[in-house]
Amino acid sequence: MRKIKSAADLEKWREDILSKQESDEVVVSVCGGTGCHAYGCKKVRDGFAKEIKKNGDAQKIRLKFTGCRGFCERGPIVTIQPQGIFYQKVQEQDVSAILSETVAKGKILERLLYEDAVTKRKLVSEKEIPFYTAQHRLVMGNNGLIEPTKIEDYIGIGGYQALAKALFDMQPKQIIDEMKASGLRGRGGAGFPTGKKWEDCRNAPGKIKYIVCNCDEGDPGAYMDRSVLEGNPHSVLEGMIIGAYAIGGSHGYIYVRHEYPLACKNAETAITQVRKAGLLGKNILGSGFDFDVEIAKGGGAFVCGESTALIASIEGKVGEPRSKQVHTANRGLWDKPTNLNNVETWANVPLIINKGSQWFSSIGTEKSKGTKIFSLVGKVKNTGLVEVPMGITLKKIIFDIGGGQQDGRRIKAVQTGGPSGGCIPASLFDLPVDFDSLTQAGSMMGSGGMIVMDEGTCMVDVAKYFVHFLQEESCGKCLPCREGLKRMGEILDRITEGKGNDEDLSLLEELAEVVADTSLCGLGKTAPNPVLSALRYFRSEFEAHIHQKRCPAAVCTPLIRYSISEADCTGCGACAKICPTQAIKGEKKQNHLILAEICSKCGSCMDVCKANAVMVQ
């Protein structure tokens, strides 16, 4: 790799890379995000590599193994450029047909195209698919164009140009002013203005300052940060180097969850590459500025997403948070001023420096600027990562992009903000998605998890799930969080077992208030949100559990009963065969019956019954 010693060198490198890309070549990109890996995309990619090698130089084909494309529901995804053909659910056996038909002859394989759910029309390009049309993919968009492990790909699309601009055309103070003017707020959840954070750290006394990237993405059902770091690690690094220059940082850390092996690997590769290229380390781009980055791995503790706990973890200690009376901007890592931002925040920085704060602040709402990536999951048709401008309504995300309900059951709520957030009912789906509206509704933006729930989801069970989750993940340092959550969990257990009473609800609310008011860190302070929002919008479900000893969504095991409808049972015997406790009796071709006292309520009979004769209530 060549050593880049100046901004002119960088520009020259880019021109060389672009000149090598031949105009008549076909680019076949296979999505290599973790989601597609679960579907077997590695085999598809290897299949292409083998076939292309076998065919020799007959045609100029460039194969790319890109980062996450977002539409995880339809993986493995393969795109063909320059035609812009979008193939979904591609398997190894489709490879030869794609090469011999589409690539060689330009013929489109209908069976691999996405079919519009409403019009039933087969759509050829990504640009036509409703999942993508309503999105505004500033940060995620490049994932499909570059191979994360090839720095040349990133340089080719203008990578590190923002860094050159920052180092040679801007003063640190100017960069901070630009960040402040852009209105960018932290994408990790709390939404603190990024420029202000940088300024505080820059003004903090001390010679040594640290820059940290938080990729301890612990919210269940959220994987945006992983996809950005995994699919475009250089954009995060570029943001960090610019930040370090503006703040005066000399050393940086990327704290990654140990559960994200591919993100760790791609980030490590990227760091080695930029170091070799002279864009990281001593005298970056010949500017005299020194900065280096290394990776720190987490150990599977949710609380380490909290800034002070994360810092303790980088220091090799137990990840317990501390009081924030003195901000990390003044005293963070090893008691030195430290600036910590989330992956998505860092990835936005090069965009703002390149295109200017005015452009950035033209996207979004008055107080929430830019775009936000959400992980749209749960009971929704199109699961995946969506990047939308701030201010878009929940309805648009869930129905236009997400395609609405998954299996015929009405959507009743969406959970945002992970375990610190809350459930927003369908009646409020016209709410614009921005930091302040979501907080007002009793939830929060959080890092971007969006879990859709339908009539088959019990809101009491969801509240119980989050409380148990947080109880398990509480570090145990402060009493309100450690004990309060345990007691809240016990009350919710009682209610879902049909042993609750009226007093339980007021006790639950009182406890929630105390935990929120008196906990030490963000985990405890926001822990009651899922319970309080469920009580605020779905109180009747709690009351049904308490008064009628009934779970309306038929989820809470002690309160439900399986039975077989006499009218619908065909006597096929599939249910009796699958039942693990032999609780189903009946002769062949006769009505079958479930013995309630032996039934373990696993629901397997319902899953196998072709006549839909098994009922649960």
Place this chain on the structure above:
Amino acid sequence: MDLKSVDLIVDKYQEKRTALISILHDVQDRYKYLPDEALKMVASRLHMDINQIYGVATFYKSFSLVPKGKHSVTLCLGTACHVRGGPKILRELKGLLHVEPGQTTADRQFSLNVVNCLGVCAIGPVMMVDRKFYGEMNPIRARRIIEKINQNKKNDKRNGVRS
């Protein structure tokens, strides 16, 4: 126990105390758990109190102080998998293997783990057996997967293949 690897791992991180978590990850990758002897050695090499090492090793969920089974069965119970029926699968697995999450079966064949999110929500509920993903799970499919591994083991025994 051969502790030479522990030495090499600590060397790799230049005896830095701040690299403790990374060191423990590497030790666990090598031995599949954190053996007592290895932890003592890490403590002595880093000039740290063994209690501090235990503190870190027990705080973070990734680490295990007991040996793991031959097959690891990991069930995702992230919110998306939870609302799609994950808890039913957990009940089935607990009944089938007679262990609680975090435990290993008496015959050391299976370790059952529950995680908060594997980040492959599109195919939830998700189960991972020995690093292979199984999507759109339900109790019946989970039971079949476990039974198949058990069946393969029996066949191997009959055919004289040593496991």
